[in-house]
Amino acid sequence: MRVVTASEMYAIDRYTIQQIGMSEESLMENAGQAVATVLLERIQPAQRVAVLAGTGNNGGDGFVVARVLKSYGYTTDLWLIPPKEKVKGAAKKALEIYENSGYEVKNYIGNEKEFIEQLRHYDVIIDALLGIGINGALRSPYKEIIEKVNEAKELVVYAIDVPSGIPADGGAVETAIQADVTITIQYPKLSAYTFPTADYYGELIVVDIGIPPLSLEKNAEFRRLWSEAAVARTLPVRKRSSHKGTYGKGLVIGGSRNMTGAVIMTAKAALRSGAGLLTMAVPDDVYPVVATHIPEVMYHPCSSLNGCFAGEIDLITLDVDAIAAGPGMGRTMGAKSVVQKVLCQDVPVVLDADALYFWNDYVSIIRERTEATILTPHPGEMARMLGVSIDDVERDRFGIAKQFAMSNGVYLVLKGPYTIVTTPDGKQYVNTSGNPALAKGGSGDVLTGIILAFIMQHDNIQEAICNAVFVHGKAADALVEKEHSPMDVLATDVIEAIPQTLFSLYKKGASYQKQR
Ligand SMILES: NC(=O)C1=CN([C@@H]2O[C@H](COP(=O)(O)OP(=O)(O)OC[C@H]3O[C@@H](n4cnc5c(N)ncnc54)[C@H](O)[C@@H]3O)[C@@H](O)[C@H]2O)[C@H](O)CC1
Ligand SMILES: [K+]
Numbered sequence: 391m392r393v394v395t396a397s398e399m400y401a402i403d404r405y406t407i408q409q410i411g412m413s414e415e416s417l418m419e420n421a422g423q424a425v426a427t428v429l430l431e432r433i434q435p436a437q438r439v440a441v442l443a444g445t446g447n448n449g450g451d452g453f454v455v456a457r458v459l460k461s462y463g464y465t466t467d468l469w470l471i472p473p474k475e476k477v478k479g480a481a482k483k484a485l486e487i488y489e490n491s492g493y494e495v496k497n498y499i500g501n502e503k504e505f506i507e508q509l510r511h512y513d514v515i516i517d518a519l520l521g522i523g524i525n526g527a528l529r530s531p532y533k534e535i536i537e538k539v540n541e542a543k544e545l546v547v548y549a550i551d552v553p554s555g556i557p558a559d560g561g562a563v564e565t566a567i568q569a570d571v572t573i574t575i576q577y578p579k580l581s582a583y584t585f586p587t588a589d590y591y592g593e594l595i596v597v598d599i600g601i602p603p604l605s606l607e608k609n610a611e612f613r614r615l616w617s618e619a620a621v622a623r624t625l626p627v628r629k630r631s632s633h634k635g636t637y638g639k640g641l642v643i644g645g646s647r648n649m650t651g652a653v654i655m656t657a658k659a660a661l662r663s664g665a666g667l668l669t670m671a672v673p674d675d676v677y678p679v680v681a682t683h684i685p686e687v688m689y690h691p692c693s694s695l696n697g698c699f700a701g702e703i704d705l706i707t708l709d710v711d712a713i714a715a716g717p718g719m720g721r722t723m724g725a726k727s728v729v730q731k732v733l734c735q736d737v738p739v740v741l742d743a744d745a746l747y748f749w750n751d752y753v754s755i756i757r758e759r760t761e762a763t764i765l766t767p768h769p770g771e772m773a774r775m776l777g778v779s780i781d782d783v784e785r786d787r788f789g790i791a792k793q794f795a796m797s798n799g800v801y802l803v804l805k806g807p808y809t810i811v812t813t814p815d816g817k818q819y820v821n822t823s824g825n826p827a828l829a830k831g832g833s834g835d836v837l838t839g840i841i842l843a844f845i846m847q848h849d850n851i852q853e854a855i856c857n858a859v860f861v862h863g864k865a866a867d868a869l870v871e872k873e874h875s876p877m878d879v880l881a882t883d884v885i886e887a888i889p890q891t892l893f894s895l896y897k898k899g900a901s902y903q904k905q906r
Contacts, residue, residue: 391596391615392606393820394577396522396558401609402576406601409608414480417599418447422454422484424597425550425573429455429516430462432548432571437513439466442535444519444554450481451550451575452518453488460493467512469505471498471519471531498531506538515539515547517567519554522579528555533565540568551575552582553590560584561785568592576601578615583808583820584787613788613818616811616856618864622899624853625892637666638846641690641710642717642839643728644744645672645680647697649718652743652835654683655881656717659839661686662888663861664847669708671728673699692728701727705735712738714842716745717835726751738762738845742838749775757799762851766803766838792816801855803841805834809859811852819856824863827870832881837862840888865891 394402406412433439441456443449449471456468468488470477474497477485489495498505517539519532528536536555539547548571552558555566560581572591574582576599581587629636640660644653657670661684672680674691675698681689690708693700701724705713715732719725726748732739733755739762741752746767756763769787773780776790783790787810795802795812802812809821840858848854865887869879 391617392577392610393580393583393613393615393818394606394610395580398610399522399558399577399579402601402605405609406605410602410605412600415483417601418450418480418484419454420599421451421550421575421597423458424575424599425451426455426458428573428595428597429459429548433459433464433514435464437464438511439464439514439516440508440512441466441468441516442519442539443468443470444532445472445476445478445481446521446523447479447481448521448523448551448554449477449518450479450484451521452516453481453484455516455518455550457484457488457491457493461491467496467508468493469496469498471535473497473499498535502531505535509538509542509545512545515545517547517549517554517569519567521551521554522558524555524557528565536565536567546570547592548573549591552579553592556581556587556590560587560787563587563590566590571595573597575599577606577610580788583810585784585807588808611792611816611818614820615822616819616860617822618860618895618898621857621860622895624848624850625857625895625899626847626849633666635666637664638711638843639667639669639709640665640842640846641669641671641705641708641713642687642842643671643703643713643715643732644717644719645670645676646699646718646720646722646725647673647676648720650676650679652718652832654680655832655835655885656714656742656839656842657684657687658882659836659885659888660714660843661839662885663840663843663858663892665843666846669710671703671708673697695722695724698722699724699728703728703731705731710735710737712740712842712846714740714742714838716740716742717838719744721747730755733759733763736761738764738851740764740766740838740841740845742766742834743771746771746775753798759799762801762845763799764801764803764841764845764851764855766805766834766841768805768834772804788818792818801851803837803855803859805837809863811855811859813852817852819852821856821859821863823860823867825866825870825876827866827874827876827879828863828884830879830881833862833866833884836881836884839885861888861891861895864895868894 443452549569673694675694844854
């Protein structure tokens with residue numbers, strides 16, 4: 391499933407109309423019919439429905455929906471919010487068809503009191519007020535209407551395309567419809583995967599209105615959801631002839647006197663995710679503590695300075711296939727020197743947490759690298775690396791991630807709900823698993839371990855990263871589906887949920903794998 395911006399959606403529409411030859415009216419009819427099909431399955435015949443329609447084409451979709459519901463015998467009122475003469479183009483045509491079918495329009499203007507009075511008597515609201523064409527802050531009377539609908543908590547609200555009032559590409563929200571369900575037309579918009587806008591959507595359903603894929607290819611950047619099916623299809627298959635070396639010799643670098651746990655979690659997660667051989671490089675001061683935790687790893691104690699890396703690491707002797715550096719390593723000059731040495735190795739490198747702290751000192755080395763560099767910042771780290779605020783990052787996660795990945799030639803994993811993976815050539819993949827249980831210290835350390843293990847086992851780095859991000863989120867989902875609340879989950883619980891997650895993904899993927 392692809393994800394689009396509002397301007398891409400308009401370009402797709404234009405192309406479909408002008409180059410492909412479908413009419414605007416038929417697209418609107420398809421949109422309304424597709425939305426109505428979903429509604430007919432969900433709304434009970436006894437429920438009273440109100441369709442609230444605005445001036446633009448979102449309102450136009452609403453006219454089609456109201457006509458279909460009425461023709462199926464549903465008790466439906468169509469409330470037209472603007473004066474009728476403001477409705478233009480395809481929407482005007484849809485309104486004419488509605489009226490020519492013998493159905494009545496309720497005008498909001500002049501009947502404001504009746505509207506408020508009636509609101510109590512409806513069971514279902516179809517929000518066709520505003521779509522992706524919204525500009526600036528909400529104007530009257532939309533603001534008041536939306537506030538009234540939101541106040542009536544017992545109403546079930548279905549939004550068409552986007553909840554009215556939210557910016558389609560994401561950003562700050564002042565007033566917007568709080569939908570129970572949003573039925574999006576053809577492709578989800580960015581705002582479904584950024585916050586705070588995503589919170590207004592409720593359940594998201596995408597309906598196809600018959601726009602040919604060519605229109606998308608010609609008019610939208612590559613941005614897609616990475617779903618469970620994609621993971622199941624691309625998880626690597628273990629060959630019978632394989633041995634521990636087949637799945638890579640990985641190195642995890644991290645730890646300091648104040649933080650011994652992070653690097654342990656990274657290593658455990660890597661082992662649970664299939665790393666063949668794993669070595670942990672830790673400051674020798676903390677080695678005795680770390681070494682008691684994982685019997686399956688090898689150790690490479692490095693010289694320490696005040697409980698942190700002094701700066702030396704013998705990477706030549708270690709001879710590894712991939713490296714993850716950062717968890718708990720501290721923000722010292724010694725740590726910086728270790729990361730710089732890591733970046734000079736000709737193997738894929740994952741940098742997380744403290745290894746991102748001296749970003750500006752690594753940029754030039756990273757741009758010269760030929761093997762993959764994978765950075766996994768959370769929004770706070772991303773903001774710091776760019777010298778902007780966290781709000782700036784959150785407002786434009788997709789744009790900022792793409793710019794950053796392309797200009798530095800890195801794979802960027804911008805964490806958060808709906809983590810975005812961006813490749814060095816600017817392709818973007820939105821993760822669909824995970825829940826607020828992951829909002830806890832240690833989650834990132836676990837993810838880094840899964841990524842390290844997966845890049846050693848997949849042929850394709852993008853698939854490896856996307857699958858790792860998905861498995862991490864899905865493991866947390868499995869925990870809250872069974873015996874955990876989102877509050878009590880520990881990062882170590884997530885590691886222990888990796889086996890069941892991989893087990894179920896492999897079962898789902900078995901049919902795909904056979905076909906390979
Ligand atoms: N392929 C498709 O995706 C199709 C989508 N359809 C639907 O069309 C809308 C987009 O339609 P558009 O007319 O461009 O915009 P809106 O309906 O969102 O409304 C614009 C309209 O609203 C008024 N307005 C703008 N900003 C504000 C504001 N801040 N406060 C109050 N009022 C505002 C202004 O008058 C504008 O004219 C899309 O979302 C889909 O639902 C097609 O039906 C089929 C193809
Ligand atoms: K809407």
